[in-house]
Amino acid sequence: VKPQDVTVRPGDSVALRCQASGEPVPTVEWLRAGQPVRASRRLQTLPDGSLWLERVEAGDAGPYECVAHNLLGSATARAFLVVRGGTFRGHHHPQQHQPHPRECGSAFDPEAEALRFQLDTALQAEENEVGCPEGFELDAQGEFCVDRDECSDRPRPCSHSCHNAPGRFSCSCPAGFALARDGRTCRDVDECAWEADLCQEDQHCVNLLGSYHCLPDCRPGFRVAADGASCEDVDECLEQTDDCHYNQICENIPGGHHCSCPRGFRVQGPSLPCLDINECLQLPEPCAYQCHNLQGGFRCLCPPGQALLRDGKTCTPLERSGPNVTTVSHRDLLVAWLRARAPKPGGSYHAWVSLQPGPRALSVGRAWCPPGFIRQNGVCTDLDECRVRNLCQHACQNTEGSYQCLCPTGYRLLPSGKNCQDINECEEDGIECGPGQMCFNTRGSYQ
Structure with a gap:
């Protein structure tokens, strides 16, 4: 009234x-x-x-x-x-x-x-x-x-x-608004606060200015898609919201992700980095003579006067038939043995034929160097990968048979082994600033 x-x-x-x-x-x-x-x-x-x-x-x-x-x-x-x-x-x-x-x-x-x-x-x-x-x-x-x-x-x-x-x-308001107590100002009506069920059972109400919208209820690890009517998986690995350690591999799965270790490493436990597997301690021993462990792998070594065969594990004796010719002699003529086969990726392959007088008129030879080595003058010599091509984002350090990428202070090496990522010291190192101060992460440092 x-x-x-x-x-x-x-x-x-x-x-x-x-x-x-x-x-x-x-x-x-x-x-x-x-x-x-x-x-x-x-x-x-x-x-x-x-x-x-x-x-x-x-x-x-x-x-x-x-x-x-x-x-x-x-x-x-x-x-x-x-x-x-x-x-x-x-x-x-x-x-x-x-x-x-x-x-x-x-x-x-x-x-x-x-x-x-x-x-x-x-x-x-x-x-x-x-x-x-x-x-x-x-x-x-x-x-x-x-x-x-x-x-x-x-x-x-x-x-x-x-x-x-x-x-x-008198004052009036458009749809979705109501007059405030002053009778002049319009305020938004929160339709989602009504007791009436505006949305379906598998949806929730989101208040908008002058209106509202029903969005689907997405399970953890999912979010509302761009169409506003369905849910889509969140790729934590792509968006870098995962909790994997710096040397672990992030694998996205529907509704979550999985942290695994690359080949040659093993998992230590939750939130712990991957640990290198020392293949040289495994049985049976992987090398015929001597095993040298590497990060994520190993390399077999041979004694002086012997060379590593193409299997990367077995050694064979070498013969000197001339000043600059090294041969591996065989009693039979194995010409097919000289054909190039699929060597180990990154390896160096060399085959030759040596003629010399005597009962062994013809000697054939073939030798293969493991990855990270190149054959020079009949000997497998370490290849300096850092000089061959630009492999690292920052500094490159050559090692025997391989190389290692280095990061400057305040950065860590990513699982790719080549790129570096800034370390957030404020979160990871628990930096405590003075009273009334806050920690701000900067590139390679903090302040």
Whole structure:
């Protein structure tokens, strides 16, 4: 029930009716000139939300706002109380004192209605000698009070839409918004806070400005896809959100990831780096003569005067048949043995034929060097990979039969063995700064 405009005389008592219903049950509050109406002996808010004014005075005239609000929003209604001069005293019933009932016909006459407002406000201005009431102003001739268009004021009184009416104005909000308690500002309505189930069982509600959206509930390790209707796997390895150690291999799996070790290494335990496997300690022994362990592998060595065969494990004696010719002699002519076969990747292969007088008229030979070595003058010589090509992101250190990439201070070597990654000392080393200070990671260091 919205309050109606009422005209009374000083000393009358009047009730401005205002009732609101909703779920949750709304709270009704009365405002005058934008300020809450304070209860007194003459002004009281009735249990049904109406405002009771006892022994009305001339100063009680003006607009009154009834504001009903709950968790979902608010609604505002406005009524104008006109106090005319006179000596009448007694109880007043609003339905018996509606101003100027129209008895001449049922049609609405805009000019007559405007004249009624001018007469009412002019009488009030003359009897109270206080000028025009709130929401009105004197016309250009200074004879009548006319409505003032508050919506044309600057700054605008409403945050969104403003609606002017005789002696007052009201604000409204677009869909998805509700008026705040000031009756002028629009605030977003959180539809997701409603008890009603707006989304399906396998979805959750996300509030938006002026609206809401239902997104699917994704399991851990998944996220909402770009279409907003399905879930997609999160590749922790690609996004570097995994918890694998620096020398471990990250393998993405649906809904998670797996940390493993490269060949030649073994897992120590959760959150621990991979540990090199010493193949030289395994049984049976991998080499015929001597085994040299490397990070992630091993290399077999031969005694002086012998060379490593293509299996990378067995040694064979060498013969010197000339100053610069080294041969491996055989009793039979194995020409097919000289054909190039698929050597071990990265290895060096060399075959030759040596002619010399004597019962062994023809000697054939072939030798193969392991990876990281090259055959020079019949001897397997270490190859300096650091000079051959650019293998490392930063520094390269040659080792016997291999090479090693080095990183500057503050960086660690990635599992690729070639690239370096900055170390976040603030997180990994537990750096403790002084009082009122924070640790910031920088490239290769921190501050």
